[in-house]
Amino acid sequence: MEIKIIKDLMDKYKRPFYIYDEKIIANQIQKLRTNFPEFEFLYSIKTNPNKDVIKFISKNNIGSDAASKNEVFKSIDAGIPKEKIIYSAAGKTKQDIEETYDKCIITADSYHELEMINEVAKEHNIVLRVGVRINSNYAIEGGDILPSKFGIDEESLLSHKEFIDSLENIKICGIHVHLKSQILNYETLYNYYKDVLKLAVFCVEEMGFDMDYVNFGGGLGIAYSQRENELEIDSLGQKCKELINGFKEKLNCRLIIESGRFIVCQSGTYVTYVIDKKVSRGANYVIVANGYNGFHKPALAEMVMSYADGPLEKIHSVEPMFTSYDAYEVKVLNESQEKEKVTVCGNLCTAADLIGKNLVLPKVEIGDIIAITNAGSYGFTLSPVLFSSHDIPYEIYLNSNNEVFISKY
Numbered sequence: 170m171e172i173k174i175i176k177d178l179m180d181k182y183k184r185p186f187y188i189y190d191e192k193i194i195a196n197q198i199q200k201l202r203t204n205f206p207e208f209e210f211l212y213s214i215k216t217n218p219n220k221d222v223i224k225f226i227s228k229n230n231i232g233s234d235a236a237s238k239n240e241v242f243k244s245i246d247a248g249i250p251k252e253k254i255i256y257s258a259a260g261k262t263k264q265d266i267e268e269t270y271d272k273c274i275i276t277a278d279s280y281h282e283l284e285m286i287n288e289v290a291k292e293h294n295i296v297l298r299v300g301v302r303i304n305s306n307y308a309i310e311g312g313d314i315l316p317s318k319f320g321i322d323e324e325s326l327l328s329h330k331e332f333i334d335s336l337e338n339i340k341i342c343g344i345h346v347h348l349k350s351q352i353l354n355y356e357t358l359y360n361y362y363k364d365v366l367k368l369a370v371f372c373v374e375e376m377g378f379d380m381d382y383v384n385f386g387g388g389l390g391i392a393y394s395q396r397e398n399e400l401e402i403d404s405l406g407q408k409c410k411e412l413i414n415g416f417k418e419k420l421n422c423r424l425i426i427e428s429g430r431f432i433v434c435q436s437g438t439y440v441t442y443v444i445d446k447k448v449s450r451g452a453n454y455v456i457v458a459n460g461y462n463g464f465h466k467p468a469l470a471e472m473v474m475s476y477a478d479g480p481l482e483k484i485h486s487v488e489p490m491f492t493s494y495d496a497y498e499v500k501v502l503n504e505s506q507e508k509e510k511v512t513v514c515g516n517l518c519t520a521a522d523l524i525g526k527n528l529v530l531p532k533v534e535i536g537d538i539i540a541i542t543n544a545g546s547y548g549f550t551l552s553p554v555l556f557s558s559h560d561i562p563y564e565i566y567l568n569s570n571n572e573v574f575i576s577k578y
């Protein structure tokens with residue numbers, strides 16, 4: 170993205186903002202389409218629910234992975250058709266179901282939810298086609314098979330067949346599995362997809378599900394830092410073609426991949442400005458507007474790193490709050506050739522409000538603009554923007570013609 174665009178926007182609005190670059194989103198969508206022609210895609214709205222982002226997603230014929238009833242409504246507002254909105258979340262209330270049963274495909278997350286959906290369908294005198302989330306009997310990265318708050322355990326399915334069949338007002342028409350995000354090894358994803366397909370065949374043959382779709386969930390990772398290698402999406406796509414061919418006889422239904430960060434993360438930049446600069450006992454401090462309360466990731470990364478005991482690369486991610494200690498880059502948008510070591514902080518009344526300690530940056534002046542990369546996913550909505558009642562950053566959507574669309578809060 171052109172630096173001039175960012176500078177002009179800061180001049181005009183004089184407050185921190187997120188900016189999302191449509192060209193990058195379009196490019197990511199293109200990669201998915203080219204490499205996975207057999208699949209449909211759902212955009213995980215929670216990743217970035219900005220209305221202009223969702224509109225672009227809808228324009229590109231991508232459906233929605235909605236994680237709340239309000240995400241179902243946002244999807245409808247953006248023009249996504251009902252059959253492409255799949256509502257999957259743990260802990261839906263009966264009211265959530267009542268308000269959405271005719272607006273999307275609901276994925277039940279527990280046996281209790283299946284019962285509730287059946288009740289709602291009965292009250293409306295219909296038979297509703299629903300999905301079910303399954304906690305598959307598979308360890309995606311080796312190790313133990315873990316319990317989960319999500320879905321129903323694969324091994325419990327058969328013993329619940331009678332119960333499921335007794336629910337006369339629903340018909341299970343799809344399965345949803347999601348075990349992990351941010352996978353960069355294509356073979357890990359390939360083996361996982363293979364396992365989900367086997368599970369789907371079991372669901373048809375042994376459980377009698379009338380399968381309209383198999384939803385493989387998310388997992389497509391992105392290289393956040395230069396240390397990481399991009400997911401070899403072309404190799405994954407190639408292997409998936411053969412895999413799917415092998416299952417064609419037994420499964421003839423929609424194949425769905427969900428994706429959030431892969432589509433939007435790199436499109437987003439968080440932009441703030443330097444309010445003050447000072448030296449304390451020999452250390453340089455730069456204070457910016459809306460640090461932690463604008464973009465949460467640097468402060469969380471600094472906190473996690475302060476507890477690290479051992480190599481930073483080994484710290485486990487806690488998605489989507491913490492991905493890695495270097496999951497973004499801090500840039501100063503000035504022309505200075507001189508470098509200096511500074512600690513960049515936000516203007517909150519807590520020392521935890523840190524962008525980065527001892528960063529070596531071009532010499533920073535008051536008024537300079539600071540841009541942080543990889544801010545397009547799990548950024549604005551996960552940041553505590555109400556803390557200390559500061560002005561809330563704007564969100565700016567930059568379309569392919571460099572027109573801007575502002576969301577003000």
Ligand SMILES: Cc1ncc(COP(=O)(O)O)c(C=O)c1O
Pocket residue numbers: 213216234257347350351386387388389427428429430431489546
């Ligand atoms: C069920 C499900 N699908 C998809 C996603 C999207 O993940 P990502 O942003 O890593 O693509 C998530 C993220 O939490 C998820 O829980």
